[in-house]
Structure formats: structure tokens, C-alpha cells
Amino acid sequence: MEHIVIIGNGISGVTLARHIRKLSDKKITIVSAETDYFFSRTALMYVYMGHMKFEHTQPYENWFWKKNRIELKKGYIKTVETKSKTLHFADGDTLQYDKLVIATGSKPNKFGWPGQDLNGVLGMYHKQDLENLEKLAPSKEVCKRAVIVGGGLIGIELAEMLNSRKIPVTFLVRESSFWNGVLPEGESQMINEHIKHHHIDLRLSTNLKEIKSDENGNVKSVIIEETSEELTCNVVGLTAGVSPNIDFIKDSEIETGRGVKVNRFLETNIPDVYAIGDCAEQHEAIGNRRPIEAVWYTGRMMGETLAQTICGNRIAYKPGHWFNSAKFLDIEYQTYGWVHGSKGRPDYEQHFHWKHPKEDICITVAFHKDTNEFLGINTFGIRMRHEIFDRWLTEKRDVNHVMSYLKDANFDPEFYKAYESDIIKQFNTEFNTNLTTHKKSWKRIFSKA
Amino acid sequence: MKAIKHIGLVIFLIGLGIFTALPLLGTFNLNETDFNTIISNQNIKSEVFINELKSEVVGKDFNGMQTLSPKISKAISNANEAHTKNKEWDKKIYTKSSDMAAMIGKTSANGFIANNKGLVWFLTFGLGIIGALMFILPNVILLGAKGIKNDGIYHESATNRGWIGWMVFIFLVSFYLVLYFASEYATNWTLLVDPISEALSGNPAGHWFVYGFMYCVVMTVMAVRMYIKYRHNIYQVFRTTSVLFFQIVFAFLIPEIMVRLQMPYYDFKNAFPLDYDFFFQWNLKNLINNGGIGIFILVWGIVLTLIIVPVMVYFFGKRWYCSWVCGCGGLAETLGDPYRQHSDKSLFAWKVERYLIHAVLVFVVVMTGMTLYSFFTESGTVLGIQTSTVQNIYSLIIGSIFAGVIGTGFYPIFGNRVWCRFGCPLAAYLGFVQRFKSRFRITTNGGQCISCGNCSTYCEQGIDVRAYAQKGENIIRSSCVGCGICSAVCPRGVLKLENGPEKGRINPTEILLGNDVDLMDLVNQK
Numbered sequence: 001m002e003h004i005v006i007i008g009n010g011i012s013g014v015t016l017a018r019h020i021r022k023l024s025d026k027k028i029t030i031v032s033a034e035t036d037y038f039f040s041r042t043a044l045m046y047v048y049m050g051h052m053k054f055e056h057t058q059p060y061e062n063w064f065w066k067k068n069r070i071e072l073k074k075g076y077i078k079t080v081e082t083k084s085k086t087l088h089f090a091d092g093d094t095l096q097y098d099k100l101v102i103a104t105g106s107k108p109n110k111f112g113w114p115g116q117d118l119n120g121v122l123g124m125y126h127k128q129d130l131e132n133l134e135k136l137a138p139s140k141e142v143c144k145r146a147v148i149v150g151g152g153l154i155g156i157e158l159a160e161m162l163n164s165r166k167i168p169v170t171f172l173v174r175e176s177s178f179w180n181g182v183l184p185e186g187e188s189q190m191i192n193e194h195i196k197h198h199h200i201d202l203r204l205s206t207n208l209k210e211i212k213s214d215e216n217g218n219v220k221s222v223i224i225e226e227t228s229e230e231l232t233c234n235v236v237g238l239t240a241g242v243s244p245n246i247d248f249i250k251d252s253e254i255e256t257g258r259g260v261k262v263n264r265f266l267e268t269n270i271p272d273v274y275a276i277g278d279c280a281e282q283h284e285a286i287g288n289r290r291p292i293e294a295v296w297y298t299g300r301m302m303g304e305t306l307a308q309t310i311c312g313n314r315i316a317y318k319p320g321h322w323f324n325s326a327k328f329l330d331i332e333y334q335t336y337g338w339v340h341g342s343k344g345r346p347d348y349e350q351h352f353h354w355k356h357p358k359e360d361i362c363i364t365v366a367f368h369k370d371t372n373e374f375l376g377i378n379t380f381g382i383r384m385r386h387e388i389f390d391r392w393l394t395e396k397r398d399v400n401h402v403m404s405y406l407k408d409a410n411f412d413p414e415f416y417k418a419y420e421s422d423i424i425k426q427f428n429t430e431f432n433t434n435l436t437t438h439k440k441s442w443k444r445i446f447s448k449a
Numbered sequence: 450m451k452a453i454k455h456i457g458l459v460i461f462l463i464g465l466g467i468f469t470a471l472p473l474l475g476t477f478n479l480n481e482t483d484f485n486t487i488i489s490n491q492n493i494k495s496e497v498f499i500n501e502l503k504s505e506v507v508g509k510d511f512n513g514m515q516t517l518s519p520k521i522s523k524a525i526s527n528a529n530e531a532h533t534k535n536k537e538w539d540k541k542i543y544t545k546s547s548d549m550a551a552m553i554g555k556t557s558a559n560g561f562i563a564n565n566k567g568l569v570w571f572l573t574f575g576l577g578i579i580g581a582l583m584f585i586l587p588n589v590i591l592l593g594a595k596g597i598k599n600d601g602i603y604h605e606s607a608t609n610r611g612w613i614g615w616m617v618f619i620f621l622v623s624f625y626l627v628l629y630f631a632s633e634y635a636t637n638w639t640l641l642v643d644p645i646s647e648a649l650s651g652n653p654a655g656h657w658f659v660y661g662f663m664y665c666v667v668m669t670v671m672a673v674r675m676y677i678k679y680r681h682n683i684y685q686v687f688r689t690t691s692v693l694f695f696q697i698v699f700a701f702l703i704p705e706i707m708v709r710l711q712m713p714y715y716d717f718k719n720a721f722p723l724d725y726d727f728f729f730q731w732n733l734k735n736l737i738n739n740g741g742i743g744i745f746i747l748v749w750g751i752v753l754t755l756i757i758v759p760v761m762v763y764f765f766g767k768r769w770y771c772s773w774v775c776g777c778g779g780l781a782e783t784l785g786d787p788y789r790q791h792s793d794k795s796l797f798a799w800k801v802e803r804y805l806i807h808a809v810l811v812f813v814v815v816m817t818g819m820t821l822y823s824f825f826t827e828s829g830t831v832l833g834i835q836t837s838t839v840q841n842i843y844s845l846i847i848g849s850i851f852a853g854v855i856g857t858g859f860y861p862i863f864g865n866r867v868w869c870r871f872g873c874p875l876a877a878y879l880g881f882v883q884r885f886k887s888r889f890r891i892t893t894n895g896g897q898c899i900s901c902g903n904c905s906t907y908c909e910q911g912i913d914v915r916a917y918a919q920k921g922e923n924i925i926r927s928s929c930v931g932c933g934i935c936s937a938v939c940p941r942g943v944l945k946l947e948n949g950p951e952k953g954r955i956n957p958t959e960i961l962l963g964n965d966v967d968l969m970d971l972v973n974q975k
Binding site: 011040042043046047049050052053056057058059061112164197198264296297300301302305308315318319320321323325326327329332334355383384385386387390409412413414415416442445446 | 477523594595596599600601602603604605666670682683684687746795796892894895896897899900901903904905906915916933936937938940941942945946947949950953960961962963964965966
């Protein structure tokens with residue numbers, strides 16, 4: 001029986017294992033050094049905040065693995081020998097494979113800051129980071145202030161976590177406005193305001209110079225690059241992005257760049273070795289996507305796809321239209337298609353921005369200046385139906401169509417106030433159109449393209 | 450603000466303390482006239498009982514029900530023992546001793562509590578309400594901007610099965626035990642709400658009136674908490690208002706007013722088989738003897754169960770009943786909301802749920818079949834089994850212990866829907882309709898789920914919502930009561946409760962939306 005070994009028990013590896021089991025009887029082993037069982041990394045924040053217990057982050061009950069004949073092995077792999085198809089564990093153990101899948105995910109970036117390895121400095125990625133944080137910052141009495149370095153999605157989550165225990169947070173963000181590499185100006189500004197509204201000390205255009213230690217090797221303070229200001233703190237969160245967690249294969253014959261280099265079939269340069277999820281790096285980026293995508297659902301999709309290939313139905317990884325979501329403290333964010341921030345925005349991409357006069361609700365619609373083709377939408381505080389936008393993007397609908405049928409796409413809970421008519425009114429004024437909103441139609445929603 | 454909360458908590462605990470002490474306080478002295486009235490009203494012929502009470506109870510002072518009640522139960526058992534021995538069946542007393550004690554206690558109560566009903570009401574209910582509101586209202590400011598407010602739920606003793614949770618458990622279970630099995634100890638509580646009961650129905654309050662009144666008070670106060678916690682979520686605001694309205698108006702006010710109008714006591718929203726004694730002989734006779742209104746209730750009750758309930762479930766899902774109208778659901782969604790995360794999500798619990806709830810449904814159907822057979826044939830037995838015995842077993846095991854003691858008492862331990870999930874036969878019936886013939890579903894939003902587990906954690910019915918959402922499948926489950934909290938707590942906007950066409954409601958997905966694998970390739974491989 002063919003033995004498939006998957007390194008990493010995250011969403012990519014586990015999705016792959018589940019789908020291989022659906023399609024075949026192959027022997028499957030998942031290796032992880034982090035935890036015994038698969039858990040949802042995205043939910044670690046809720047454990048610290050007291051919304052859940054760690055066991056709630058585990059999507060499958062513990063009997064699931066045995067029942068589905070998926071073997072779990074806890075251990076840290078030191079080296080991979082592809083010639084003899086052998087994995088060497090740190091404790092001296094070895095494991096033979098027929099096909100190997102690297103799904104080891106990411107690790108937090110460290111940019112060589114002085115003091116970055118002190119006690120009290122942590123990322124927020126692994127289960128161990130959560131345990132560490134619980135030790136270092138159990139309460140505002142123990143942790144008088146925390147400084148977060150790096151204004152991305154993990155950074156704002158860590159800020160929200162610490163905030164939930166009333167620990168004062170200073171949030172150092174390199175950019176001039178929060179996440180403005182991704183978000184258009186208006187939205188980025190709204191999030192800036194929202195962060196400050198939560199009493200988080202947001203410092204924009206601010207970099208970390210060094211982290212200072214007390215006599216016991218604990219964090220004492222940080223020094224800010226621009227002003228040389230010293231901020232006293234007990235915990236420093238490094239959340240300046242993540243990079244592939246692949247140190248253990250650097251000495252093997254598997255080709256790596258920043259991540260494990262893979263082709264469209266998620267195959268590496270070595271036969272029978274594959275890579276999926278955050279640690280895989282496409283030779284060439286797919287569409288507007290990045291070569292390395294550290295996104296939950298792309299990991300899952302790569303797992304779904306590779307399971308087909310491994311089970312004899314070789315198919316390419318073809319992620320469809322880009323979509324994503326996040327939550328910034330209390331503001332939910334969804335995006336479908338491409339809406340660029342000021343950085344990297346193509347000349348033809350025109351934006352229509354609508355914001356609620358009082359609430360933190362807004363949308364930005366991107367469309368082609370010349371053809372009017374709908375390119376993408378960002379929504380804040382309004383939920384939208386994935387299926388509808390996916391279809392509109394496939395059908396290359398123009399922006400007028402999207403505006404007119406926006407009610408079909410609304411996914412807010414029942415009885416919520418709807419803003420389609422306000423939105424279309426502003427759109428009509430700005431673009432001299434005469435569009436009207438169409439009533440929501442179940443027939444349209446369920447008609448397949 | 451924090452100080453107000455703390456003071457409120459102290460005031461609430463004082464009120465609760467006095468309320469809890471009341472059953473053992475108070476003085477009772479039964480005078481000759483009242484005693485004779487009871488004897489003639491109850492048609493008691495047992496001279497053993499009459500003599501024993503005359504010598505032991507009448508004209509004597511008792512401090513606390515715990516001194517009076519044993520005398521009465523002893524007199525009853527002595528009397529019945531003697532009459533059984535002498536085969537004097539007509540002299541035997543069939544009134545339960547706790548009912549007899551409650552009756553005697555109610556007429557003989559004198560002293561401070563009986564003479565200061567308003568004051569003692571204030572010291573119990575009044576302080577409880579004021580304290581609780583002082584504890585809850587500052588959250589408008591303390592909780593900060595609107596949004597999901599689940600911070601610290603698993604850090605707090607009260608909501609994480611800590612010692613406070615266990616204390617609440619003990620209190621609730623004891624309260625229900627008193628209510629169902631030792632109602633004489635509720636005598637002092639009934640005194641406090643006498644003025645309210647008299648204003649409504651014209652009668653003094655019994656222990657069920659105390660329960661009904663408390664139910665409304667608790668729901669109202671805890672609804673205020675819901676309004677504050679979910680003020681960003683208009684679905685929750687509407688739903689809370691709806692359950693509150695149906696409890697106060699339909700379950701509490703209308704039945705009491707109907708009594709005043711010489712009509713049968715009836716809760717128009719309480720559908721069979723949740724209302725398990727609707728077809729019991731005494732109820733049918735009562736309805737039939739009550740003329741037009743009685744017949745109307747009889748027809749309404751049947752139409753409600755057979756037509757209105759399933760048709761509404763077809764259009765809106767069982768949520769229209771379970772989390773918008775039902776009293777049990779109403780308490781679960783208000784008092785029980787802080788405990789919703791304790792429902793067991795394991796596959797094992799789901800198996801237990803299916804066996805139990807459907808067993809109860811079968812039980813109630815069989816019992817009702819026997820009841821109707823007995824009613825129309827006027828025979829007390831069916832196939833040699835006494836109908837009344839089956840009815841008594843159901844009333845005790847299901848009606849009292851399961852629905853009351855376990856259903857509500859276990860809130861802090863097993864979550865707020867123990868009864869609704871494992872026991873309610875109406876929920877089982879609605880569940881069939883919801884599962885097989887309904888427009889209701891919880892739609893999963895394509896591929897947006899990140900498997901975080903908030904939805905499953907906060908599902909009061911113990912549905913592993915995430916298991917469906919992460920596969921891109923809609924959630925179609927017979928047990929879903931449509932409370933909408935999964936959708937509320939989802940950080941990624943994945944879930945939406947909606948009523949739509951039946952076609953495409955159940956959507957098994959091999960590959961999730963967003964992954965554009967060539968589907969023809971996939972199909973050809975199979």
C-alpha cells in the first residue's frame with residue numbers, strides 16, 4: 001500500500017489527508033511537532049480572549065483520525081533524504097514514505113532587530129505562542145504594557161486580544177495608514193479611527209529600532225527608530241508578516257526560494273515530493289495572486305486539488321476569483337475580486353466608495369475605467385454573498401449590473417438595515433447614471449451561470 | 450460604573466437571600482372556622498384526620514412550614530392507614546399531603562409576611578429586580594462599542610462551570626424540586642404575589658402563579674441583558690422582543706384574565722405535544738363543559754398542532770416557534786443565554802439526543818392514544834394497562850423532572866436547551882418538518898469559513914455548525930431552533946439564516962467554491 005506522509009497538520013495537510021481518504025485506501029501519516037491534533041490557527045485569539053477553550057478550536061473529535069485511518073505522529077523532522085525517501089526526526093527516529101507532502105505553513109518574520117529573542121518577545125502564530133502569551137500577559141497587573149510591531153492582520157488580532165484583558169497596547173505600524181498596502185485610503189482611514197476608538201495607541205509611520213532587556217534577560221522597553229523614544233513594556237509582539245517554515249529542508253535536494261518551489265500541479269523538483277499551503281511558492285504567480293499565499297482557504301484548496309493528483313487524477317491548482325475576509329476588532333471585512341490600495345493599483349482601475357455617514361460601514365467597488373467591467377468589491381460592516389460575486393466576476397459583468405442587483409448579493413442577517421438604495425443614489429450622482437435597484441430574487445441567486 | 454454593578458450585585462443577592470429563606474419562615478395558626486371550611490370544601494370524611502388535626506394543629510402556633518407540614522402529612526398517613534385497615538374506602542384522603550399542607554398553610558398564614566405582602570414583595574422581587582438591573586444596565590457603557598461581547602466567558606466562574614455555576618445549578622434544581630414536589634414550602638411566596646393574582650384573576654395566588662410571575666420577571670430582566678449584549682444585531686432584538694411578548698401576554702396575562710371571565714385557563718400558543726395534558730380527560734371535559742369558548746379552544750389546539758405549526762415550519766423553520774414564541778425557548782434565550790456554550794457538540798451527544806427526543810415523542814403519542822381511547826370508550830385501561838398510570842409516569846418523569854428540574858436546573862452545566870434538545874416532543878415533531886419539508890436553512894457563504902469554531906461553541910442546540918460550514922454545506926438540522934447566534938458570532942460573515950426555495954437547500958459539495966478545478970475531469974474520473 002502506498003504510504004503518503006504529510007508534514008504539517010494544518011488546514012492544508014489535513015484537507016489533503018481527508019480527501020485522499022475519500023478517494024483511496026492509501027496509508028496516510030500526518031507528522032506534526034506542534035500539536036497532537038489539528039486545530040484552527042485562526043481561532044487561537046479567541047482562546048486567549050475567553051470566547052472558547054482550546055478544544056473548541058479542534059474541528060474534528062479525537063476519534064476521527066483513527067476511524068479514518070489517518071495516522072498521527074508527533075515529532076520534529078530534522079532532515080529529508082529524498083533519494084532513500086526517508087525522514088529523519090530530531091529524536092533519531094526515521095520514517096519511510098512513498099509520496100511526501102510538505103505542508104509546514106509559516107513562521108513569524110523577524111528582521112534582525114536587536115533584542116528580538118529576549119524573553120517576552122513573541123509572535124502570534126503557533127499554539128506555543130498562545131501558551132507563552134498566557135504566561136507573559138495573563139492580566140494587566142502582570143503585563144503593564146505591550147508593544148506590537150507590524151500592522152497586518154495578525155498584528156491587529158494580537159492588539160484585540162491584549163485589549164480584551166485591558167492591557168495597554170502600543171501598536172507600531174510601518175505604513176502611513178493601517179494596511180494601506182492592501183486597502184484603499186478611505187477604508188484604511190476608517191480602520192485607523194476604529195483602532196484608536198478602542199484605546200489602542202496606534203503609531204503610524206513608526207518603526208522599531210531595538211528591544212531592550214532588563215538584567216534578567218526580560219523585555220524592559222522598546223526604542224522607536226524615528227524618535228528614539230523609549231517605551232516601557234513587558235511584552236513585545238512581532239507581527240510583521242510570516243514566511244515559509246522550511247528550514248528543515250534547506251539542505252535537501254528540494255528546490256526552495258522563500259518557500260518550497262512548486263509548479264501548477266504543486267509538484268516540487270523532486271518526484272513524489274509535493275508542497276501545499278503557506279509554505280509552497282509558485283514559480284510564477286497565478287493572476288494577481290502572490291507566489292506565496294498565506295491564506296486559510298488557499299491552503300484548503302491546494303489540499304483538495306493535490307488529493308486528486310495523488311489519487312491518480314493529475315490536475316492543476318487553479319484558484320478561482322480572489323476572495324478573502326477578516327475582522328478588524330468589531331468591523332467585519334470581506335473582499336471579492338481585486339480592489340487595490342494606492343500601491344500597485346493599475347491605471348485602469350477606478351473606484352467607487354460609499355461610506356455610511358455615522359456607522360463604520362463602507363464599500364469600495366473597483367471597475368475598469370474604459371470598459372466598466374466590474375473588478376472587485378471591498379465591504380466593511382456589510383456581508384456579501386460569495387456565490388453571487390464569484391458568478392458576476394466569471395460573467396465579467398459591468399459595474400452598472402452589479403450596482404443594480406446588489407440586493408441579490410447582500411448576506412447580512414435578516415431585518416438588518418439595507419443600504420443598496422443609498423449606495424446606488426450616490427453612484428448615480430457620481431457617474432451620471434440612472435440606475436435603479438432590483439428586488440432580491442431567489443431565482444437569480446440560485447440560477448447557475 | 451463598576452461600583453454601580455457591584456452594589457447592584459449585593460442588592461440582588463440580598464433579595465435572593467430573603468427569597469430563598471422565605472420557605473422556612475413565617476408563622477401559621479389555623480383557626481376552627483377555616484379548618485371547618487377546608488374540611489367541608491375538600492369533602493373530608495375521615496374522623497381520624499379531623500381529630501388528629503384538631504388536637505395537633507388547630508389553634509396552635511407554628512413557626513415555619515417545616516414545623517407544620519410534617520403534622521399534616523402524618524395525619525393523612527395515619528388516617529389512610531386506619532381506613533385501609535377497616536376497608537373504609539370512602540374515608541380515604543386522596544389529596545397529596547403537600548397540596549393539603551399548602552392549602553392549610555395558605556389560609557393559616559399570619560404574622561409579618563402575611564400582613565406586609567407589599568413590603569416583603571419589595572424585599573424579594575423588588576430588590577432582585579433593582580439589583581439585577583443595576584448589575585446589567587451599566588454594560589451599556591462598560592461593554593464599549595457595539596459588537597460581539599464574549600470576552601472572558603471561559604474565564605468567569607459563572608459561565609465556565611466554576612463554583613458560581615454550580616451554586617446556580619443547586620439553586621435552580623432546589624427551586625424546581627420545591628415547585629413540583631413540595632409546593633407547601635412555596636406558601637410564603639404565594640402570599641407576596643396575592644395582590645397581583647387577585648388583580649388579574651380575582652383569586653389568591655397558588656404556587657404556579659408564583660412560577661408564572663417569576664418567569665415573566667426573570668425573562669424581562671434578562672431580556673434587558675440580551676438587548677444590551679446584542680444591540681448591534683437587530684435579528685436578536687426582534688426575536689427577544691417576540692419571546693418576551695408571547696410569554697407575558699399569551700402565557701401569563703391572557704390565561705389569568707380568562708379565569709376572571711369564567712373561562713378555562715388556556716395558553717393559546719402552547720401546542721400539543723409540549724402541552725401534553727391537552728387531551729387528558731379532565732381537560733377535555735372541562736373544555737366541553739365550557740360552551741363556546743371551550744369548543745373554540747379544543748378546535749384551536751388541534752388546528753394549532755396539525756396545521757398552523759407545520760405550515761409555519763415549512764415557511765420559516767421551527768425557529769418561529771422555538772425561539773420566537775415558546776415559553777421554554779423564551780427562558781432559554783434570556784436566562785439561559787449566558788450558558789449556551791455548554792451544550793455538548795460531540796457525535797455521541799447527537800446520538801443520545803436522537804434516541805431520547807424521539808423516545809419522548811413516541812411516549813407522548815402512545816399515551817395520548819391511550820388517553821383518547823379511554824375517553825371515548827370510557828374504559829380506564831388499554832390492553833390491561835391503566836391509562837392514568839401512564840399519564841402519571843409521563844407527568845412525573847417528563848413533565849416535571851425532565852422539562853423542569855433537568856431542563857432548567859441544568860442550564861449552568863449542560864447549556865440552556867437541555868429540554869428543547871433532548872426532551873421536547875413538540876421540537877421533535879417540528880424537527881421532522883424542518884428537516885424534510887421546509888424552506889429554512891442556514892446558508893454557508895461559499896468558501897469563506899476559516900473553521901474557527903465560534904459557531905459550534907455558541908450553538909445552544911449542540912450542533913457542530915462548523916462541520917458543515919467548513920465544507921461549504923448549508924446547515925439543515927432538525928434540532929436547529931434558529932436563534933441566529935452562530936451567524937452573529939461568525940467573524941467572517943459566513944452564516945445566514947434564511948427562507949428560500951427548497952431546491953438547492955441541501956448542497957453537498959465535493960470541492961468548495963473558489964477552487965476552479967475542472968469539474969468535468971473530476972466527474973470523468975469517477
